[in-house]
Amino acid sequence: MINEKMVIVSFRELVMNRKSIRKFKNDPISREIIEDAVTIAQKAPTSCSGQQYSFIWVKDSDKKKRLAEICSKLILKAPELMVPCVDVRRLERFVDMAGAKLKEGPLTALIIGYTDAVLAAAYFMLALDSHGIGSCCLGSFQSKAKQVADILELPPGVLPIFGIVFGYPDESPPTRPRIPVNLVLHENTYQEPTEQEIREGIEFMNDRLKEEGYYVKYAGRDPSYGWNDHLVNKWGGEWLRDVEKEFIESFKELGFFPKNSR
Numbered sequence: 281m282i283n284e285k286m287v288i289v290s291f292r293e294l295v296m297n298r299k300s301i302r303k304f305k306n307d308p309i310s311r312e313i314i315e316d317a318v319t320i321a322q323k324a325p326t327s328c329s330g331q332q333y334s335f336i337w338v339k340d341s342d343k344k345k346r347l348a349e350i351c352s353k354l355i356l357k358a359p360e361l362m363v364p365c366v367d368v369r370r371l372e373r374f375v376d377m378a379g380a381k382l383k384e385g386p387l388t389a390l391i392i393g394y395t396d397a398v399l400a401a402a403y404f405m406l407a408l409d410s411h412g413i414g415s416c417c418l419g420s421f422q423s424k425a426k427q428v429a430d431i432l433e434l435p436p437g438v439l440p441i442f443g444i445v446f447g448y449p450d451e452s453p454p455t456r457p458r459i460p461v462n463l464v465l466h467e468n469t470y471q472e473p474t475e476q477e478i479r480e481g482i483e484f485m486n487d488r489l490k491e492e493g494y495y496v497k498y499a500g501r502d503p504s505y506g507w508n509d510h511l512v513n514k515w516g517g518e519w520l521r522d523v524e525k526e527f528i529e530s531f532k533e534l535g536f537f538p539k540n541s542r
C-alpha cells in the first residue's frame with residue numbers, strides 16, 4: 281500500500297497541490313497509515329537531535345467533544361484529530377538515563393521544542409497528503425494550550441502546539457494563493473517591499489481568494505470580503521490582545537514561561 285518511490289517522485293506535485301481541507305468523508309484512517317505519517321514526521325530535523333515532540337492521536341469521542349467546545353467545531357466534522365505537542369518530558373528522561381540533568385529553561389524549551397514540533401507536524405501533514413488524506417490546522421489549540429492539556433490529561437512538560445483535523449477529502453478546492461516569492465526571498469539582507477509591491481500583494485491575494493469564494497464558503501462572508509478585510513479583522517483585531525494574555529497564562533501554567541515575567 282505504501283509506495284515510497286511514488287511518493288518521492290511526485291514530491292513537488294504533492295507540495296504544490298497541498299491545501300487545507302475542511303470537508304471530510306466519514307471513513308476512518310487506518311493505524312498503519314497514521315504510523316507511516318508519524319514515521320515520516322520523525323524524519324524532520326530536530327535541534328541537537330533532541331526530538332522534543334510527541335503526537336497525541338485523539339480517538340476518544342468525549343475528549344473530541346470537549347475540545348470542539350473550546351477550540352473548533354471542525355473537530356466534530358472530521359474523522360481524525362492529531363495534536364502535535366512539544367515534549368520536554370521524554371527528553372528529560374533520556375537525559376536522566378544518560379546520566380545528566382536537563383538544563384533547558386522554560387523559554388528555551390518553548391522555542392526549541394516548538395520548532396521541533398512544528399517541523400515534524402509539517403512533515404506529518406505532507407505525509408497525509410501523500411496518502412490522499414487532507415488536513416487542516418486548528419490554531420485555537422495554541423492559546424488554549426492549558427485547557428487542551430487538561431482535557432488530554434497531558435503530564436507536565438507536554439505542550440500542545442495546534443490541532444490537526446484530517447480525513448479523506450469531501451471537497452476539492454483550488455490551492456490557495458501566496459504573496460509573490462520576491463517579497464519572501466531576500467538576498468544578503470532584508471529588502472523592504474515598496475508600497476506598490478504591498479498593494480499588489482493584497483490585490484493578488486484578493487483576486488485569487490475571491491475567485492474561489494473562500495471567505496463566503498468557509499466564513500459565511502459577503503462576496504466583497506477580501507484578504508484586505510481579513511488582515512484588518514484578524515491581524516489588526518483586538519482579539520489578538522486576549523490571545524496574547526491566554527498564551528502567557530497557558531504557557532506559565534504549563535511551565536513553559538518564566539512565572540515571574542510580565
Ligand SMILES: Cc1cc2nc3c(=O)[nH]c(=O)nc-3n(C[C@H](O)[C@H](O)[C@H](O)COP(=O)(O)O)c2cc1C
Pocket residue numbers: 298299300301302352416417418419420442455456
Ligand atoms: C498554525 C495554523 C493555524 C490554523 N488555524 C486554522 C483554523 O483554526 N481554522 C481554519 O479553518 N484554518 C486554519 N488554518 C489554515 C489556514 O487558514 C491556511 O493554511 C491558510 O489559509 C492557507 O491556506 P492553505 O493551507 O489551503 O494553503 C491554520 C493554519 C496554521 C498554520
